[in-house]
Amino acid sequence: MRSFPLPSRLSPHVALLPMALTAILAYLGGAAWTVYISLTGSRTFPSGRFIGLAQYGRLFDNERWMLSLHNLAVYGVLFILACMVIGFLLAVFIDQRVRGEGLLRTIFLYPYAMSFVATGLVWQWLLSPGDGLDGVVRALGLPGFTFDWIVRQDLVIYTVVIAGVWQASGLVMALMLAGLRGVDPDIWKAARLDGIPPWRVYTRIVLPMLGPTIATVLLLLSTAVVKLYDAVVAMTQGGPGTASEVPTKFIMDHLFLRSNVALASAGAVVLLVPVLALLAPYAYARSRREAA
């Protein structure tokens, strides 16, 4: 290495300076600062008054925060389940040598190219009682039909699930289909020779083989759940009332509208926990593979 001139040896470090600044200052530094603020009594501006974990106590006494966590849990479970089931079924059916495969793939994935805002607005309108799809059902001969979940406090979160699944299950389909195409063709030949029906091959043999793909999809979907914000803002603005509030929106409101920076930061730190918990198994699996 000594034979190379000095500037060339230094260039990689210089070139990676933006990345170092981003990783250390913006990401690590930003997260650390947020943790610090959450331990203070800051209101509109950061203050140095250290009050320990009191903000976390306030946070978990806050009804709106607890409701937003509850919504996130409901949304998360239903969204992930529905996306996985629909995405997997679409991938399996597309994998049956159907005609127009390219067209179908394009149709199932296009919602993913749209912004969450556009998705939220479209579904807000489609599901609005009277003006939306329920009007179509009424015109078709069910005059008493109404679908008013989006204005019902107890049901509104399910409408957000519908919009989310519409947008993201195509992504699951694309990833699952790629996984299915990677399955060794000999497995199919062997299963056919043994007379095993295809649905059993899928559930008993292929599905377990798709483990890594499923893990990726789960990671992507669950981090998308934690990040859920735009779609809710566009679709319901957290309403009616606070019925479809989510943690990210709680944080944004307390940062920029309600001047309670410390409480918002405590909320952000609470969100950080599940994300790190989701990432840990990946990091662990990787380091085990490296060590082996």
Added chain:
Amino acid sequence: MTGPLHQGAIEPALAPAVQPLREPARGRTRRRRWSPARIGIYVFLLSAAAFFLLPLYAMIVTSLKPMDEIRRGGILALPQAWTLEPWRQAWSGVCTGAACEGIRGGFLNSVWITVPSTLLAIAIGAVNGYALSFWRPRGANILFGILLAGAFVPVQVMIYPLVRVMALAGIFGSLPAIVLVHLVFGMPVMTLLFRNYYAGVPHELFQAARIDGGGFWRIFLQVMLPMSLPILVVAAIMQVTGVWNDYILGLVFAGRDNLPMTVELNNVINTTTGTRQYNVDMAATILTALLPLALYFLSGRWFVRGIAAGAVKG
């Protein structure tokens, strides 16, 4: 160098999706064309396709109808008196907050945000990927691990410190601020794309260039960059889509004069009072979604190649 979040912690599982889809390879017997099972398959796929297309269809037909027709007929009926007036309104007449100049201002703002945010992000991502794949400076993989982990963290965790720092630097609420923030949050995916691409380039090529006396920048510019066209296209598609579709960063950092189209669209629809102009709303929504949708429909395969890595953004 096995950091807790080593470079490959996430990406091997993504690999299958980044490769182009192969045609079905298994040799199952070609069944009779229309067995009940096959009919069932097509029924399922076609009803799913109808569900996926329904919102797009409803948006398009609504945007081409006058309001009284929307009130009378269902949202799925074809227009009887076709009109482009809602589109004109949405583009140049509808009220976004105080002013009533349509969302064309938001469109231009989005263009001004997207162009530098894409060009600079690609340049930085390419250099990062190249340095990580071939030069491997000490500690770089740990930095990259932090970067990748950061891609999964909600922006709310970093947003307030970034606001404070930008306010201190005097650029909060300006075009440079929003571009800088897009560079920060776009870097993980951009770096990942280029790093994986260069990992597939034979190392001998790099060695040969070193022996010929090439330095860091010369090898990058004269050897690596010319063969990076495919990944440059994928990266451009991902970053343009991601920046264009962003809402939260634009809302916080862009400032009143640079609000991107997504924010203006939300203002149009969710802050206007009085009767809702559904046809104008839908035209505005289509206009906002048009660029990423066009990119998707035109680039198809490229989009799918990048989408797995891009999905990290969400």
